[in-house]
Amino acid sequence: MKTILSFLLSCSLIFVSATASAQTKKETFKVAGECGMCQKKIEATAKKAGATSASWNTDSKVLSVSYNSKSTSAAKIQEAIAAVGYDTPGFKATDESYSKLHSCCKYERGAAAAASCCDSEKCKGSACMTDGHCKKDQSCCKDSGCDQKACCTKD
Incomplete structure (x- = not known):
């Protein structure tokens, strides 16, 4: 009886851990930007949009995010980033939000948007x-x- 109970408990724990990890997604996508100030703003915005982790590489311009797919999506994260002035593959920043960026953060428009x-x-x-x-x-x-x-x- 103890063996059966242990087996059932083990199966339950495996099922629960598999279900929990299935909700976490990791994605990467390009985000236009230039500097460390951009990096801070892009990563903070991704986290506000629901990313559990966000890391933007200033050289490659690639943002790596992890998020719970039950509470947000890559599209929502990209949309939020575009809303603060940075072009993403799925969303282009408005001219108004782009113009609010600091002068060192102004990137060549069209580079990331072309990948849309x-x-x-x-x-x-x-x-x-x-x-x-x-x-x-x-x-x-x-x-x-x-x-x-x-x-x-x-x-």
């Missing part, structure tokens, strides 16, 4: 864009077969 899923020829149709931005529901992935990972990654 909405820039792909397959994704330029109305099925993929709303008000000049990629649709949050990723309907272009379902309908027209967008070929860009940033657009078609399920969050």
Whole structure:
């Protein structure tokens, strides 16, 4: 009886730990920026948007994030970063938010935005864009077969 109880307890613990880890996602994506000040702002914004960890490399311009997929998504994190002035693959910062960046943080516009899923020829149709931005529901992935990972990654 003790053996059966131990076995069931072990199975339960394995199931619970597998379920908990399945909620944590790790992703990387480019974020336009220039300096250490950008790094602090990008990482802080990612964390405010729900990332449990965020690390932006000033040389490669790549942000690595971990987050709980039940409470946020890569799209929400990218959208928040764009809202404070930094272009991401899924969202382009508005001219207004970009203009508020410190002068040392101003990057060459278009570099990160060019990687946007909405820039792909397959994704330029109305099925993929709303008000000049990629649709949050990723309907272009379902309908027209967008070929860009940033657009078609399920969050």
